[in-house]
Amino acid sequence: MSRAGAVYPASRVTLREVGLRDGLQLVKRFPSTTAKTEWIHREAAAGVKYFEIGSFLPVNRMPQFADIHAMIGLCDELGVHSAALALNERGAMDAVKTAAAEIVNVVSATEEHSQANMRRSREAAISLVAKTAALAAKAPHKPLVQAGIAMAFGCSITGAVDPDDVVRLAIACVEAGADLIGLADTVGFAGPDQIADMTARTRAAVGDIPVSVHLHDTRGMGVANASAALDAGARILDGSLGGLGGCPFAPGATGNVVFEDLVYLCERKGFATGIDLEKLVAVREIAAVEMPDEPLYGALASAGVPKLMAWRA
Amino acid sequence: MSRAGAVYPASRVTLREVGLRDGLQLVKRFPSTTAKTEWIHREAAAGVKYFEIGSFLPVNRMPQFADIHAMIGLCDELGVHSAALALNERGAMDAVKTAAAEIVNVVSATEEHSQANMRRSREAAISLVAKTAALAAKAPHKPLVQAGIAMAFGCSITGAVDPDDVVRLAIACVEAGADLIGLADTVGFAGPDQIADMTARTRAAVGDIPVSVHLHDTRGMGVANASAALDAGARILDGSLGGLGGCPFAPGATGNVVFEDLVYLCERKGFATGIDLEKLVAVREIAAVEMPDEPLYGALASAGVPKLMAWRA
Numbered sequence: 001m002s003r004a005g006a007v008y009p010a011s012r013v014t015l016r017e018v019g020l021r022d023g024l025q026l027v028k029r030f031p032s033t034t035a036k037t038e039w040i041h042r043e044a045a046a047g048v049k050y051f052e053i054g055s056f057l058p059v060n061r062m063p064q065f066a067d068i069h070a071m072i073g074l075c076d077e078l079g080v081h082s083a084a085l086a087l088n089e090r091g092a093m094d095a096v097k098t099a100a101a102e103i104v105n106v107v108s109a110t111e112e113h114s115q116a117n118m119r120r121s122r123e124a125a126i127s128l129v130a131k132t133a134a135l136a137a138k139a140p141h142k143p144l145v146q147a148g149i150a151m152a153f154g155c156s157i158t159g160a161v162d163p164d165d166v167v168r169l170a171i172a173c174v175e176a177g178a179d180l181i182g183l184a185d186t187v188g189f190a191g192p193d194q195i196a197d198m199t200a201r202t203r204a205a206v207g208d209i210p211v212s213v214h215l216h217d218t219r220g221m222g223v224a225n226a227s228a229a230l231d232a233g234a235r236i237l238d239g240s241l242g243g244l245g246g247c248p249f250a251p252g253a254t255g256n257v258v259f260e261d262l263v264y265l266c267e268r269k270g271f272a273t274g275i276d277l278e279k280l281v282a283v284r285e286i287a288a289v290e291m292p293d294e295p296l297y298g299a300l301a302s303a304g305v306p307k308l309m310a311w312r313a
Numbered sequence: 314m315s316r317a318g319a320v321y322p323a324s325r326v327t328l329r330e331v332g333l334r335d336g337l338q339l340v341k342r343f344p345s346t347t348a349k350t351e352w353i354h355r356e357a358a359a360g361v362k363y364f365e366i367g368s369f370l371p372v373n374r375m376p377q378f379a380d381i382h383a384m385i386g387l388c389d390e391l392g393v394h395s396a397a398l399a400l401n402e403r404g405a406m407d408a409v410k411t412a413a414a415e416i417v418n419v420v421s422a423t424e425e426h427s428q429a430n431m432r433r434s435r436e437a438a439i440s441l442v443a444k445t446a447a448l449a450a451k452a453p454h455k456p457l458v459q460a461g462i463a464m465a466f467g468c469s470i471t472g473a474v475d476p477d478d479v480v481r482l483a484i485a486c487v488e489a490g491a492d493l494i495g496l497a498d499t500v501g502f503a504g505p506d507q508i509a510d511m512t513a514r515t516r517a518a519v520g521d522i523p524v525s526v527h528l529h530d531t532r533g534m535g536v537a538n539a540s541a542a543l544d545a546g547a548r549i550l551d552g553s554l555g556g557l558g559g560c561p562f563a564p565g566a567t568g569n570v571v572f573e574d575l576v577y578l579c580e581r582k583g584f585a586t587g588i589d590l591e592k593l594v595a596v597r598e599i600a601a602v603e604m605p606d607e608p609l610y611g612a613l614a615s616a617g618v619p620k621l622m623a624w625r626a
Contacts, residue, residue: 252615
């Protein structure tokens with residue numbers, strides 16, 4: 001079994017709450033540390049065990065992640081998995097000094113996006129994966145390293161993305177030492193058949209390295225794409241409470257796929273999540289109070305969890 | 314080929330706009346006849362060819378459908394398909410006197426719902442299908458008769474629904490003369506695997522009779538369920554502009570699956586719809602002006618139709 005396989009067992013579905021990282025990426029007003037603490041506490045009590053909680057960046061660039069050390073400490077204390085982004089070597093060095101259980105590097109699927117967004121080549125991004133993996137191997141708690149491939153299903157600059165490129169990048173990231181490959185539909189271009197195809201191809205290419213799928217609901221395909229990813233064998237999916245997150249390239253667009261709706265999807269597809277939907281939905285009140293200008297999405301929260309539980313029959 | 318097969322070719326996907334019927338079912342304030350006329354005109358210009366436009370009921374019970382004759386006349390004039398509900402024999406007799414291209418009867422999947430909602434047995438509902446089919450056969454323009462099976466994936470009263478019951482009812486409706494079977498997730502309980510299974514089983518049971526799938530997005534599964542229905546061979550899907558419709562059993566819940574997002578799903582899955590998404594999305598302004606209190610759903614309308622059209626690549 002791969003190292004990541006012990007953390008993400010292939011025998012069940014893992015849902016990762018990225019609301020506290022991707023969900024806060026674009027907001028101007030963000031939750032207080034106290035509110036974030038309550039958010040994680042209550043979601044952990046509802047059964048959520050995987051949190052992406054921030055990005056190691058200069059505080060003046062991303063003040064919403066200034067309390068990242070406190071969030072990592074909290075996850076450690078609660079016994080839940082914490083993942084944090086490191087977008088450069090400095091971030092990776094900072095990350096390995098913490099108890100973060102997973103460090104996430106990002107590689108763009110297209111050279112054009114890599115240059116425009118990160119001012120570096122894809123090759124340089126893969127070098128960062130290697131450096132992060134080396135740092136992680138030396139750290140006492142040996143955090144996992146995820147290589148997340150941004151724009152894997154469509155690019156805000158080039159439009160279409162060659163699936164062969166994505167598979168090649170995934171293999172290169174694994175060779176560089178990544179424990180986990182993330183396929184990200186960063187701008188919500190993907191359709192379900194494309195998700196199924198890419199998930200299956202990537203899984204076939206990387207052997208026992210787990211493949212996670214990170215979806216945005218920008219064009220309403222989020223849950224359909226998640227269903228297709230599960231059908232293609234993906235067992236790790238990202239989502240954010242209330243669908244927080246938005247899209248940097250489409251102002252006013254919906255954000256990450258709604259975490260609550262993902263839980264419902266999995267349960268309806270026969271994958272037990274161990275997450276109490278009523279308790280999870282109730283956590284939305286924190287986001288609503290702390291970020292009153294951010295729309296919260298998700299049909300389940302409006303309809304309510306089915307009282308009749310017909311879906312459990 | 315069945316009679317309905319000529320209207321709904323199995324070789325392509327047909328998307329039916331039910332916003333002017335199911336979408337108006339629960340509203341107190343509804344669009345004027347002038348606004349409805351513009352709605353149909355503009356959607357027809359965008360490429361929509363199938364409309365469900367009302368229900369033959371006493372005007373004092375459902376004033377939103379008082380102009381049903383005008384809407385049928387308009388569809389006839391524009392050369393687009395008009396479908397109308399007939400929930401009793403009087404409705405069926407009224408319907409066959411018009412140019413409506415399709416008459417929709419409703420049969421509940423469970424005896425409990427049939428009695429509670431329609432105060433009749435499922436057997437009586439199937440008798441109405443036979444009566445409607447006889448009336449339609451005598452009418453000069455021979456409208457199609459659809460038997461829509463409500464609560465086919467979960468019932469607001471019983472919770473779970475026996476799929477064998479649904480298949481038996483579908484067969485009984487075909488034997489009674491239905492040209493088309495509709496499977497309706499009336500309260501949005503279904504998940505994608507259930508949709509796929511029921512669609513495949515029903516299709517296998519009814520031979521060359523087309524099977525349409527009518528979805529609600531009550532719990533966020535609408536598009537995922539539509540994708541599963543297409544994968545299982547369904548080629549007729551219902552949706553409503555902006556997801557109008559709500560749910561009588563869950564106040565505040567989302568309504569029918571969003572028509573615009575259905576179009577995007579189909580195009581992303583390689584099914585050409587012939588519908589211009591930009592023009593379709595623009596029609597939402599009519600609903601927004603005429604029904605300012607009704608929320609309009611749909612991610613695509615917020616994000617915009619992808620300029621890069623990566624999904625066409």
